[in-house]
Amino acid sequence: MADRRPATVKDVAASAGVGIATVSRVFSGAGSVSAPTRERVLAAARALDYRPSALGRGLKLRRSGGIGLIVPDVTDPFCAELVAGVLACARTLGEHVIVDAAGGDPAREAEIVERLVEQRVDGIIALPAGDEADWRGAARVCSSVVFAGRTLPGMPDVPSVLADDAGGVRSLTEYLAGLGHRRIGFLGATPGGPSRVRERAFRGTLGRLGVPVEEDLVVAARPARDAAYAAAAGLLQRRADVTAVLAAGHILGEAAVLVARELDLRVPADVSIAMVDDVAWAELCDPPLTAVARPGHDVGYRACELLLREPARRGRGGPVLLPTELVVRGSCGPLRSQRR
Amino acid sequence: MADRRPATVKDVAASAGVGIATVSRVFSGAGSVSAPTRERVLAAARALDYRPSALGRGLKLRRSGGIGLIVPDVTDPFCAELVAGVLACARTLGEHVIVDAAGGDPAREAEIVERLVEQRVDGIIALPAGDEADWRGAARVCSSVVFAGRTLPGMPDVPSVLADDAGGVRSLTEYLAGLGHRRIGFLGATPGGPSRVRERAFRGTLGRLGVPVEEDLVVAARPARDAAYAAAAGLLQRRADVTAVLAAGHILGEAAVLVARELDLRVPADVSIAMVDDVAWAELCDPPLTAVARPGHDVGYRACELLLREPARRGRGGPVLLPTELVVRGSCGPLRSQRR
């Protein structure tokens, strides 16, 4: 009774009294097999508990039937949504997904790409952390790469699916400006950061609205808890006349909320707060936080579709932009008077 | 210049003027190769951009060098932590991880297991949703399974790594009782649910403390947003004399907070709230929520270690229990007077 090793086509063929080619045809669906033969083969397979080995098939077909997915951190809500989207799409296409987290480290990203290539994945979806230099090698080495959630400006040849961050920041900025705010702090310009899409959108929108941009109000911060907190505290203490804060990400938003609470600033009476990323706590916060929701799930889903389903259309017409949505809650109020 | 197909051992061997066995030895590390030969091989490999195919190796070795990970939902914070833990451990052991989300559907779980077996994964880590019947088949079919985050009582043969939920609920209950609360509502007893560990811990602790358990205060709720909200609203409206609520999960906790706010109950003056799962928003909430932190990352990490590193010790001595931590914040206060 001890099925030492899993059954193979050969076992099934012998047991069903047919050739191995026939067994293969039954399971791969290709070629023609008569109904009675097919039944016999299926019965034998069931009896032997046979499951085709993806390894054997992959070797022959030269593809593993899986894709790779690289994100900075699976516990980040946006990344998690993105992962879920990729999984959902991959499931419908019958591919499995090898997920790994690079922790924002370009070297680890490169290492992961290397491993994925060894696995002969059919393609890679990445939310890249490094810059172009880090990914040129990877792109050359792998059949097909799609960027999701972030793109590398210098690599237009790699297709990408993005949330419309610029649009999101624009509506947030317009919303705050529409409430009368003029001295709006912006948290989150990554100084050496590659794209700075959000910062540019902020500056651009203010400019278009005729509101002067004070350099002092645009503060850089890596999206790490301590750095974010330091940046928020610095801004709010340095400039007591700031009436609104726009945080370019949920970590920054969290910092802004915490710092405001620490400084005994009432939200939104003393200072309005809004942020990019409509994470779970935005609604639970008191007051609930106005935020821009980025369609993480859809970004992942579309990226996977692009990778597997439309290799032809890939990379044409620049990045696919998915709309964000402004979710207005209670954390932003009309400009009343100066703080302090 | 067109590298039509990726280079193979054969190409490298020819280019380096050695046999394929030698190339294999260089890359797999086994056997002995003289230094000069090794150099020649490595140089040739670099020149040809050679990467060993995991498919070929897997076929020969009869293992893919990867593991499968099944969770209900990657966007759930606890699951995400668990995934991160598994990834971290797998990385150190050089294995890749195929992740999939079953959405709490036993049929989908079974389907995923099937696919993973076809991939010839070295093992499977699962946070199971179904009951024993659903997993007996899977366990039989797969070499090694480890449950993480939840176990199936009827399957002691499958090793598991769990957060000490009972301990967590106990400390939460003791904490609330210690503040003087006697009429404590419990949100989250899943009625048909298999294990009900948390509910039992709640009842048991109250019993030990000599506090009578009122059946009316123990309310069932699936961990879905709408059901949770309904349960919380039902409890707080039906029993205006409840002075504290213990939510058995973050979804339930969220519902409790929202309902309390809706009913204009001040926290903690009118009602104390505490929950299992120290998610991000617990700290951001106003007042910040007292919660029990479950070590999701460690659960994943240990499960992976158990699966890959200690196949011998597996399953001995029952589930591995990892301690939870009570994080006291501002949402629970001493019993003052009756509400209303």
Add this chain to the structure above:
DNA sequence: GGGGGCTATGGAAACGTTTCCACCGAGGGG
């Protein structure tokens, strides 16, 4: 000085699949 290890190497056989090719029989059109 010869035998017995020991290191470095190559050939070849697996691993489990898909698929090309060949073959066989039956049926239909010339």
Add this chain to the structure above:
DNA sequence: CCCCTCGGTGGAAACGTTTCCATAGCCCCC
């Protein structure tokens, strides 16, 4: 009545590894 086609089938060769076995040289010790 023969040839051609076509559906159904089996054999065998790949796919890229690892590893067993054999071989060749070498040093060392008796």
